[in-house]
Amino acid sequence: MKHDHISFKEYTMDNLSLPSNIADLIPRDHMAHVVHEMVERIPMETFLPYYKGGGTSAYHPKMMTKILLYAYTQKMYHGREIARQLEVHLPLMWLSGFQKPDFRSINRFRSERMKGLIDDLFREMITLLVADGYVKMEDYFVDGTKIEANANRYTFVWRKSAEKHQEKLQANVDRLIAQIEAIVENEKAEECEASPSWTSEEIRQKTKEWEERLETEPDNQALRKAVKTMKDDYLPRSEKYEHQLHVCQDRNSYSKTDVDATFMRLKEDHMRNGQLKPAYNVQAGSSDQFILGYSLHQRPGDTRCLLPHLETIREKYGVEPECLIADAAYGSEENYVKLEEKHISALIKYNTYEKENTRKVKRNPHHQQNWTYLEEEDVWICANGKKLVRTGTSKQTTESGYTSVTRHYQCHECEGCPFRSACTTSKYGRTTQWNPVYHEQKQKARERLESEEGQARYRQRKTDIESVFGQIKQNRGFRRFVLRGLQKVSIEWGLICAAHNLLKKAARDKQSSLVA
Structure with a gap:
């Protein structure tokens, strides 16, 4: 058999000639360059307060920050894995300047140096993204998700x-x-x-x-x-x-293995038995799919996390949104009132918003929203023209000190009413309750949500903050924390958010170059 016309490119593993700059081996639009350029723009003064000086020379904080951020963009979350990749992964080797910190040094920097540094780092990155025109501070889409803790599921x-x-x-x-x-x-x-x-x-x-x-x-x-x-x-x-x-x-x-973690019901229920798992409730806010702020909480419900979250992002990252968009989990009286006091326009549904818009409720003459309220007499008029008079008032105070006042009403003329069986099953007559402050806030929320601008902004919520959580949990596989304890977990989530913003910036740059 003849092989006269077969030829191969010359191949030898000896006497390789490398470019004078190793960076030339890495494509210009590679994630390593994005991380390098962003960290280099952060002033050195941001890092220095977290070093005492003296003793053995420490690895450069910018180098350690670069390898951590890049590793998180590449789904490398464990210190040992990052240390292994520093031996073979060219972009990571270039970012480290071919230094090879071991996993202990990487974990120590992440757990100890990053305690306060991560907040300053994230704030500086947001400032740069705003200055470069990637992020606007007008709309703030907020939502929560639960991330499983690195803890035993059966010791509690x-x-x-x-x-x-x-x-x-x-x-x-x-x-x-x-x-x-x-x-x-x-x-x-x-x-x-x-x-x-x-x-x-x-x-x-x-x-x-x-x-x-x-x-x-x-x-x-x-x-x-x-x-x-x-x-x-x-x-x-x-x-x-x-x-x-x-x-x-x-x-x-x-x-017992992470005392800061609380048992919560997660959506990722593979056993389909509603098993509670140790987790943290992560609250994050975004604009145009860039994360502007985040906070971690130990309670499963989202409602009471909103105001502490807003306080956290204001203090740590200087974020004060003009308009806040969130789902019905945040639609409480206290949240509406406090947001109004802060002059934040709230596009938040309350928990009965969808139900009140149904044809069944709108056509039900025995539903309170279809009755008439006489303010002078403080009575409700039912479908049969009977009065529900006020019988008392109850107060409820939240742990933050906010007091909610609810009025209670009852009809004493239900005997012989032809609508009684359709209206109530109580043998004492129809009762209802009403919170004037909450009612007023719900009316304002409805007006904002039903305006043309409000509808457009609220629709954007699903493609903004919900897609952010989808990218982190589904695309990058981050469903369980690596570190333990609220403080360390906050550092880890900060790195996840920073890495997400860098990936989003790289994708936006690539899209812009294709259009150009």
Whole structure:
């Protein structure tokens, strides 16, 4: 068989001639160049406050920041993986200046140096993106998502369980102390007053008293047994329950392997059994799919996270939005009122917005929204022309101190009404409740949402902030934190957000070059 016309390009692995600049080997639109240029524009003064000086020379903060940001854009989230890639991945090697920090140095920089640095870094990047025209601060699309913690899913503490066990322990302590005091004082046990609550410190003091008494009464077997029970059983358990409730605070649970993580219901439910998992509630705001601010929370509900989130982004990143767009999870009375006080236009649906717009509710003559309210008499007029008079007022105060006032009304003329069976099932007559402040805020929200401009902005929410979470969780596979603890997890999410913005900038630059 002849091979006269076969030819190959010359190939040799010896005497390679490399370009004078290694950067020439990396395409100009490569992510490494985007990361390098952005970090180089950040003033060195941003990094210096987080170094004390003295001792062994540290790796340059800009170099460490570059390799971390680039690694996060390439779905490398673990320190060991980043260290391995520094041996073989050319763009990463170029960004590091061919230095090779080990995984301990990478993890130490991320966990310790980045504690305050990540906030300053993110703020500087947002400032540069705004200056370059990538981001506008007008609209702020906010939403939350739950990211699973790096914690065991099956080792947890429930606050109610700890409270129940603590209550049982208190009863046991009460009985034992009453019994011993009765023996010592030669009184009847039932005459001894029980303490409403014994703290671990009080149990320790009582045990000490008994030990001192035992020195003078060495043959008192009942007292000796009581001291042993208190020291070996009741005191450790009391300290344990107090510690658990202290860690829980106002949360319903926490994970034993990451005590800052709370058990929440996640959308990623592969077992389809509604299993709660240790997680953090991440709140983020975006504009044109660039993340402008973020905050992490330990409570599962989004409603009470909005105002703390806005306070965080104002203090840390200097973001004060003019218009805030969010879904119905944020539509509470307190949020509406506080946003109005801050002069922020809120395009937020309330939880009954969709229901009130249905044909069924609009045509239902027995729904409160179709009744007439007489302000002078403070009564509601039902479909049959009967009055619902005010019977009382209830107040509810949130943990932030906001008080909501609800009025209650009842009809005393339901007897013999032809609409009674369709209107109410109560044997006492139809009742309803009304919150004037919330009602007014809902009316304003409806007007904003139903305006042409409001509809266009609200439609944009799904393609803005929701797509951001989709890109992070689906495209880049970040569904579980690598680090543990609220502070370290906040650093990690900050790197994710910064990496997302750099990827978005690179995509926007590429799109602009194609159009040009």
